[in-house]
Amino acid sequence: MAKTTKKTGFGSLCVQPGKTDKIILPHNEPIYATTAYTFESTDHALSLFDDHHKGYVYSRWGNPTVTMAEVKIAAMETFGSERKAKAQLFSSGMAAIAAVLLSCAKAGDTILTQNQLYGTTDELMQKQLRDWNINITRCDLNDIKAVTTILKNDKHIKLIYIETPSNPMMEIFDIQSISAVAKKYGCRVAVDNTFSSPYCQRPLLLGADFSVHSATKYLNGHGSGLGGVVIGLDIPFMKNEMWNKVKLLGANSNAFDSWLLLQGLKTLELRMERHCENAKKVAAFLSANKYVSKVNYCGDKQHPQKNIIKKQMLAHSGMLSFELKGGLKAGIKLMNKVKVCKMVTSLGTLDTLIQHPASMTHVNVPRDRRMAAGITDGLVRLSVGIENVQDIIDDLSQGLGK
Numbered sequence: 001m002a003k004t005t006k007k008t009g010f011g012s013l014c015v016q017p018g019k020t021d022k023i024i025l026p027h028n029e030p031i032y033a034t035t036a037y038t039f040e041s042t043d044h045a046l047s048l049f050d051d052h053h054k055g056y057v058y059s060r061w062g063n064p065t066v067t068m069a070e071v072k073i074a075a076m077e078t079f080g081s082e083r084k085a086k087a088q089l090f091s092s093g094m095a096a097i098a099a100v101l102l103s104c105a106k107a108g109d110t111i112l113t114q115n116q117l118y119g120t121t122d123e124l125m126q127k128q129l130r131d132w133n134i135n136i137t138r139c140d141l142n143d144i145k146a147v148t149t150i151l152k153n154d155k156h157i158k159l160i161y162i163e164t165p166s167n168p169m170m171e172i173f174d175i176q177s178i179s180a181v182a183k184k185y186g187c188r189v190a191v192d193n194t195f196s197s198p199y200c201q202r203p204l205l206l207g208a209d210f211s212v213h214s215a216t217k218y219l220n221g222h223g224s225g226l227g228g229v230v231i232g233l234d235i236p237f238m239k240n241e242m243w244n245k246v247k248l249l250g251a252n253s254n255a256f257d258s259w260l261l262l263q264g265l266k267t268l269e270l271r272m273e274r275h276c277e278n279a280k281k282v283a284a285f286l287s288a289n290k291y292v293s294k295v296n297y298c299g300d301k302q303h304p305q306k307n308i309i310k311k312q313m314l315a316h317s318g319m320l321s322f323e324l325k326g327g328l329k330a331g332i333k334l335m336n337k338v339k340v341c342k343m344v345t346s347l348g349t350l351d352t353l354i355q356h357p358a359s360m361t362h363v364n365v366p367r368d369r370r371m372a373a374g375i376t377d378g379l380v381r382l383s384v385g386i387e388n389v390q391d392i393i394d395d396l397s398q399g400l401g402k
């Protein structure tokens with residue numbers, strides 16, 4: 001005879017979690033919208049507090065939907081190799097970047113980086129980290145002799161931080177050569193891989209210790225969710241130092257954002273193929289246009305670092321920038337005339353996004369500093385979308401013309 005249990009009150013019935021007696025094999029990933037997880041027994045609880053990576057305790061620590069996205073991204077970043085990596089998701093790209101910097105460098109340490117970085121990364125280093133007594137040194141990272149001298153002379157350098165291709169000039173840095181020198185001096189290397197996505201570039205397979213993304217961009221692709229991710233080969237380091245930034249600073253992702261990310265990841269290859277194909281055609285159109293003086297694009301045969309590109313990139317991405325002969329006035333005119341290209345300061349979405357730093361993101365940066373970084377009055381950044389390419393070209397053509 002089945003064990004009879006005392007019937008609970010109506011209120012107790014109300015607060016019970018819902019149940020089903022059917023076998024659940026969901027085709028798509030469920031959104032685990034739960035803050036915490038129940039323990040089967042004290043032994044079970046003890047085992048999880050001993051090693052939380054065995055299961056789930058609390059969703060700031062980990063969540064099944066978050067894990068599903070992490071496992072997939074780690075596999076993407078090591079695809080084509082036998083290497084095993086661990087990914088840690090964060091609330092945004094900046095949270096992921098901050099976690100890498102803070103897990104590698106402590107007060108008194110130095111981070112070596114390139115002269116030009118994504119604006120907020122620059123601000124994080126120059127303002128926040130300096131306040132915490134973490135120093136920033138810069139040089140041309142492709143000058144391996146200079147990098148070697150700096151590493152030789154400063155034993156406090158714990159991390160080399162690379163952004164390649166760089167925003168917005170598409171400058172390329174040699175991940176393999178820089179990582180090789182760093183290794184000699186016991187220094188870690190992190191690469192911001194946002195502009196490439198693991199479809200175009202896999203820094204871990206080139207010798208870097210960490211690949212970092214703003215998942216807000218190509219990894220999501222739909223422009224509906226923010227996210228960041230760090231992928232690393234040193235599993236114990238990822239499980240401890242890196243995870244601590246999630247647990248202690250509360251920089252965790254959540255089930256809904258991770259679910260959005262999972263939906264985006266499914267079409268990454270298809271999207272990237274089209275982004276790359278369209279960008280190649282748009283770059284060719286711009287190069288031949290009489291109002292354009294220069295195009296910065298990784299697929300350009302004239303790119304100053306074309307040999308490094310050949311060595312480290314699998315494809316050329318959908319990102320490019322170009323310079324207008326007519327300067328600021330021409331930039332403003334183009335911005336106000338385009339219709340297919342959207343004036344948005346993000347990138348990596350399905351639609352084409354256009355940005356004019358001199359009249360938009362960089363209006364508050366003193367002109368001489370902006371110019372020194374190569375961000376001239378006529379520079380325009382384009383994140384080429386997956387539209388029918390002729391529509392993008394026609395739109396730019398009418399925007400550039402009289």
Ligand SMILES: *Cc1c(COP(=O)(O)O)cnc(C)c1O
Nearest residue numbers: 092093094118167194214216227
């Ligand atoms: C957008 C971006 C970031 C910051 O990511 P968020 O998700 O906005 O925090 C960092 N690096 C690069 C290259 C980016 O494009």
